[in-house]
Amino acid sequence: MRSDLARALAAAFLAGEWTQPGLVASGTTVLGRRARWLPPLVRQTLALYPRAPVDRPRELAANLASRPAAAKALRAVPLVRPVVATQMLTNRWRLPVLDDLADVASFLHLSASDLDWFADPRHLARSASDVPLQHYRVSHRVASSGAIRVLEAPKPRLKAVQRRLLHELAALIPPHDAARGFRPGGSVRSYAAPHADRSVVLRLDLEAFFASVTVSRVYGIWRTAGYPEPVAHCLAGLVTSVLPLSAWRAVPTPADDGMLDAHWRLGRRLAAPHLPQGAPTSPAMANLAAFRLDVRLTALARSWGGRYTRYADDLAFSGERGWGTGTSRLIDAIGSIVADEGFRLNARKTGVMPRAGRQTLGGLVVNERPKVARHQVDLLRAILHNCHRHGPSTQNHDDVPAFEEHLRGRIAWVAQHDPVRGRRLQAVHDTIDWSR
Numbered sequence: 001m002r003s004d005l006a007r008a009l010a011a012a013f014l015a016g017e018w019t020q021p022g023l024v025a026s027g028t029t030v031l032g033r034r035a036r037w038l039p040p041l042v043r044q045t046l047a048l049y050p051r052a053p054v055d056r057p058r059e060l061a062a063n064l065a066s067r068p069a070a071a072k073a074l075r076a077v078p079l080v081r082p083v084v085a086t087q088m089l090t091n092r093w094r095l096p097v098l099d100d101l102a103d104v105a106s107f108l109h110l111s112a113s114d115l116d117w118f119a120d121p122r123h124l125a126r127s128a129s130d131v132p133l134q135h136y137r138v139s140h141r142v143a144s145s146g147a148i149r150v151l152e153a154p155k156p157r158l159k160a161v162q163r164r165l166l167h168e169l170a171a172l173i174p175p176h177d178a179a180r181g182f183r184p185g186g187s188v189r190s191y192a193a194p195h196a197d198r199s200v201v202l203r204l205d206l207e208a209f210f211a212s213v214t215v216s217r218v219y220g221i222w223r224t225a226g227y228p229e230p231v232a233h234c235l236a237g238l239v240t241s242v243l244p245l246s247a248w249r250a251v252p253t254p255a256d257d258g259m260l261d262a263h264w265r266l267g268r269r270l271a272a273p274h275l276p277q278g279a280p281t282s283p284a285m286a287n288l289a290a291f292r293l294d295v296r297l298t299a300l301a302r303s304w305g306g307r308y309t310r311y312a313d314d315l316a317f318s319g320e321r322g323w324g325t326g327t328s329r330l331i332d333a334i335g336s337i338v339a340d341e342g343f344r345l346n347a348r349k350t351g352v353m354p355r356a357g358r359q360t361l362g363g364l365v366v367n368e369r370p371k372v373a374r375h376q377v378d379l380l381r382a383i384l385h386n387c388h389r390h391g392p393s394t395q396n397h398d399d400v401p402a403f404e405e406h407l408r409g410r411i412a413w414v415a416q417h418d419p420v421r422g423r424r425l426q427a428v429h430d431t432i433d434w435s436r
Contacts, residue, residue, distance in 0.1 A: 001070035003061070004078060005030075010061035011084035013045070018052040032079040041069035055228035057084045086228035093172050098231050107168075108161050118158055119237035126242040126273075136276060138247040145348065146256045148263060150211075150248075152241050152276035161238060162281045169235070173225055175287035176294035181311035182283035188362035189370050189417060191311035195318035196366040198307075201359040202317040202327060204334060205349035208266050209313035210282050212343050213289040215240045215273030221288045236273075239281040243270035262346070283312065293341040300333055316361050327352050364417060371417045377425075380410055384428040391436030404434050 008030045016026035023042040028034045044067040045060075053060050064070060087099040098104050105115040118135065120126055125135050136152040143149050154162055175183055180191035195201050206212070215236050222232035248270060254263055275282040275289075294310060297317075301308035304326075306319035317330070331352075335345050353359040355367060364370040384407065387395050396403045411429060415422020 001065045001073045002077065003065065004081070005073065005076055006061040006065040006070070007057075008078035008081045009041075009064055010057050011082040012080070014052055014054055014057060014060065014084050014086075015082050018046075020046060030078050030080050030082070031076060035073065035076060037069045037072040041067055041073070044069055054085070054087050055089045055226075057086060058229045086230055088226045088228060090226040093174070093225065095169055095172055095225055095227075098227055100228070101230055101234055104231055104234055108164060110161070115234065118161060119234045121233065121237060123242070127244070129244060129246055134244065136241050136278070138243065138250075140251050142254075145259075146254050147259055148251055148254055148266075149277065150243065150251055150266070150270060151278045152243065153278040154276070154280075158238075159280065162279055165235065165238060166281045166284055169225075170281055170284040170288070173221070173288055175284075176291050176298070178294040178298050178309050179287045179290065179311075180309050182287055186311075188311060188364060191309050191314070191316065192361040192364045192366050192370045194307045194309055195316055195359070195361060196369050198318035198359075198366075199320045199355050200318065200323040200327065201353045201361065201366065202315075202331070203349070203351040203353065203361060204315040204317075204331070205346040206313040206315065206338065207262060207344045207346040208269055209343070210275040210277045210286055211266060211269035213275040213282075213286050214342070217289045217342070218275065218285055221285065239275065239279060239285055240273045241276040241279070242273050245271070258348075265344070286312070290341070290343075293338065293343065296337045296341070297334065300330075300337060304330060311362055314362065372414045372421075377414055377418075377421055380407075380414065381425060381428070383407065384425060384432070387432045388428060392432060392434055393436060404432075 009027055012026040012030045013023050016022045020039075020042055023045065024034070024039055027038045027042065031038070041064065045064060048063060048067075049060070085100065088097055091097065096107055098107060101112070101115065105112050108115065110118070117125070120135070125133055131137075135158045136154055139151045139153070141149050141151065153159075171184070180186045181188075218240055219232050219236040222235045223229070227235065248267055251267075253260060275285055290310065294308075297308050297310075297315065301317050301319075304319060304323070306317055306323065309316050315334070317334070323330070331350060338345050358373070359366050360373070361370075363372070365373050383395050387407075392403055400406045407429060411422060411425045414425060
């Protein structure tokens with residue numbers, strides 16, 4: 001069966017009465033005649049779908065083409081091509097109801113043409129070489145590890161669309177409990193606290209976390225949420241991007257030759273539709289994309305008598321006595337699950353931390369309870385003391401903009417985990433003459 005005929009029959013079947021006489025009548029309208037193979041195809045379709053799959057026209061079309069009766073329709077062509085109407089069948093998280101693309105456009109306050117432009121189903125913006133035609137501004141920076149991070153920041157109009165999708169759709173879908181970042185109530189402290197005062201702490205990192213989340217996985221998230229196929233495709237297009245080849249060519253390679261393989265893999269990931277690092281929707285969508293990963297790693301940790309949490313691409317495991325002799329096997333098991341779920345461990349950032357040494361997660365020391373490292377507090381105290389004695393201008397060696405606010409933020413970070421030390425640092429801060 002021709003693909004255009006399968007799509008036309010699927011649309012006609014969904015628009016008509018979902019009974020054998022109704023589907024035969026709908027198919028006859030599409031063909032302009034009652035073909036001998038049509039009633040058997042209808043019976044096979046009803047056996048597969050007792051209820052009309054009004055949220056899955058593409059799936060229905062694919063299955064129509066695969067039915068045994070469809071083999072006799074090789075030469076048939078559609079005379080009528082109905083427009084299919086879709087609707088949500090499930091809505092477990094009580095999300096805004098979006099039955100079709102018209103509902104999406106209305107929800108986002110966009111015209112149909114603007115929605116088509118931003119979702120980019122024909123990949124026009126994604127393949128455009130002219131920067132003004134692209135939806136993202138691309139930049140890069142060198143991470144502390146020496147790796148090159150590629151940032152894709154959406155332009156203002158698309159960013160506003162993504163913020164609405166984040167706050168009114170994605171944020172309503174709950175991630176796994178092990179995900180402690182980019183969710184209401186989540187924090188670095190909630191990520192680190194379960195691993196405090198433990199015999200062994202493991203710290204691992206996912207390579208190119210956002211770029212590893214493909215558009216098909218994002219589409220699956222929206223389908224799981226209950227949105228019909230056309231709506232899920234549109235929403236997936238609105239929150240994913242493809243890095244133009246010209247932009248990738250402008251990204252430098254890492255100075256460390258040992259990072260070239262990872263850099264090459266990053267380029268391959270960015271060349272396909274992925275979650276862009278820099279879009280407001282990406283952290284929440286990545287959390288949802290990692291749901292199965294979190295389920296499996298939580299079960300693995302429990303089977304070892306341990307605990308597991310994740311903050312974005314940072315994975316943390318901890319256990320009591322006995323872990324020190326088997327962590328290599330545990331890391332192998334973690335790597336196997338991570339790979340099976342479509343991600344990859346960054347071997348350079350894997351750390352095994354026994355209690356005898358410093359155990360750090362997310363910048364916090366967790367040997368006893370989560371707190372900022374003593375040397376960081378001492379360094380901040382020295383900076384504040386010198387600001388008081390010699391003036392703030394003598395301490396801003398890196399020309400940090402808004403230096404006062406910068407130091408206030410560092411004090412707040414300490415106070416969040418150690419209120420007593422935070423108050424002492426703030427008291428010194430309050431004595432500084434910021435005009436000097």
